Amino acid sequence: MVNAPRFSWRFLLPQYWLLWLGVALMWLISWLPYRVLMLMGSGVGALLYKLMGSRRKVAARNIALCFPDMPPAEQHSLLKANFAESGKALFETIIGWWWPNWRVRKLAHFSGYEHIEAARAEGKGVLLLAAHFLHLETACRVFGLTHPSVGFYRPHNNPLMDYLQYHGRSRANKYMIGKRDVKGLIQALNQQEVCFYLPDQDYGRNRAEFVPFFAVAQTATTTGTLLFANAANCVVIPVYTYRLPGYQGYQVDVLPAFTAFPSGDDKADVTRVNQWVEQAVLKHPEQYMWLHRRFKTRPQTDDPSLYKPKAASTGGRE
Numbered sequence: 001m002v003n004a005p006r007f008s009w010r011f012l013l014p015q016y017w018l019l020w021l022g023v024a025l026m027w028l029i030s031w032l033p034y035r036v037l038m039l040m041g042s043g044v045g046a047l048l049y050k051l052m053g054s055r056r057k058v059a060a061r062n063i064a065l066c067f068p069d070m071p072p073a074e075q076h077s078l079l080k081a082n083f084a085e086s087g088k089a090l091f092e093t094i095i096g097w098w099w100p101n102w103r104v105r106k107l108a109h110f111s112g113y114e115h116i117e118a119a120r121a122e123g124k125g126v127l128l129l130a131a132h133f134l135h136l137e138t139a140c141r142v143f144g145l146t147h148p149s150v151g152f153y154r155p156h157n158n159p160l161m162d163y164l165q166y167h168g169r170s171r172a173n174k175y176m177i178g179k180r181d182v183k184g185l186i187q188a189l190n191q192q193e194v195c196f197y198l199p200d201q202d203y204g205r206n207r208a209e210f211v212p213f214f215a216v217a218q219t220a221t222t223t224g225t226l227l228f229a230n231a232a233n234c235v236v237i238p239v240y241t242y243r244l245p246g247y248q249g250y251q252v253d254v255l256p257a258f259t260a261f262p263s264g265d266d267k268a269d270v271t272r273v274n275q276w277v278e279q280a281v282l283k284h285p286e287q288y289m290w291l292h293r294r295f296k297t298r299p300q301t302d303d304p305s306l307y308k309p310k311a312a313s314t315g316g317r318e
Contacts (some may be wrong), residue, residue: 004031004175004205005163016160023164030094033106035247045087049080050290056083059290061307064212079311080284086245089134096137097168101145104172107249115237115254116147116194125189125234128254129225129273130241131280132289133199137169139241140196142250144172149194151176152185182227189232199225199270201295210299211271213232213279220297221270226262236261238276242284247295 011020029037049056059082063075070078095104101135119126128149130136143149151169153176156162168174172192177184188195203222213219240253262269281288295306 004170005159005166007163008159009017011160011163019158019160026094026180027090027098028122030098034095034249037095038088038247041086041088041091042084044090045084046273048085052083058293058307059083062290062292062294065216065295065306068215078262078286079290082288085134085243085287086291089137092135092138096141097164097171099141100174104138104141105145107138108145109244109249109251110142110146111252111253112239112254112256113146119191119235119237119257122235123192123233125192125232126194127189127225127228127232127234128194128196129236130196130198131277132198132292133241133280133284133287134215134289135243135287136241139250139252140169141172141220142241142252143196143239146175146252147194148172149196150174150185150188151196152179152198155179156181166286185228186232189228189308194278195234197225197228198296199273200294201292202294203238205297208297209267209270211267211274213274213294216295217294218299219274221274223266225273226266226269229262238280256286 010016011022029040032040046055056079060075060079063070063078063082067075067078095107116126116128131137133139140149140151153165153169155178156165169176177188177195185195185197199222201222202220203224205220207223207227208220209223210218211221213221225236228234235257237257240251240255242251243249244251258272262274293307298305
């Protein structure tokens with residue numbers, strides 16, 4: 001377990017005052033009704049769509065690569081909806097970090113916990129596969145109300161922000177492990193903990209296989225899932241998370257554990273992981289984090305980038 005960041009008196013120095021002011025403002029805003037927060041989020045998302053030109057292009061390119069047969073008008077609608085969801089994510093962070101449990105419970109909908117209970121009854125830890133959905137800060141909080149979990153995270157460079165992030169994400173959960181602490185996560189799994197792991201971003205070519213993700217045939221996909229599954233006494237269980245319509249809150253669906261996993265065939269195994277991510281995304285594609293440059297690592301170092309204008313103009317299936 002990492003040492004939780006502690007409050008330091010230096011956080012009261014003038015260099016942190018602006019951040020404290022922003023935190024105070026967001027804390028006050030957090031007490032507004034959920035419906036109001038989501039409406040505000042949609043408005044912020046519309047503003048982000050206009051201001052974040054480079055990220056808008058990345059998201060548009062990702063959608064075009066993944067859904068080449070989708071009509072351009074539908075791609076554009078999905079893009080705009082995704083930015084609305086990105087705006088909501090800002091407010092979902094303050095919900096996840098600061099709302100008291102009694103408020104979160106009103107939004108919490110959970111199914112499939114019996115699959116986790118079965119694994120733990122066998123004396124095993126749970127490597128819980130989640131995808132990068134924009135509402136994840138709140139979804140993890142919802143999960144923690146049923147069973148406090150362990151998170152894998154990247155410490156923030158700003159020490160005050162790291163303090164706030166760590167303790168915010170630990171609300172209703174146990175503790176966080178830095179993303180480079182592989183041994184720490186293996187130890188937690190061997191202690192029968194439930195540990196979140198997100199395998200759906202481009203982490204480079206180290207410990208990766210190039211397998212299909214939607215219509216992109218050669219997508220760099222981490223083999224970290226296999227590393228943990230092989231090294232620890234655990235089972236791999238996927239989980240779907242999504243925001244429900246009509247301000248009902250958040251659904252967390254725990255699925256049955258992967259069987260015969262890992263199989264010994266790394267490409268087949270990470271392909272299976274990607275197929276699960278695809279199924280999760282297709283439920284609510286507007287809620288997925290399309291702003292990430294998912295296809296930045298190419299199979300060969302001299303392959304052209306899929307995000308340069310020349311590559312982007314080719315369209316079609318990769």
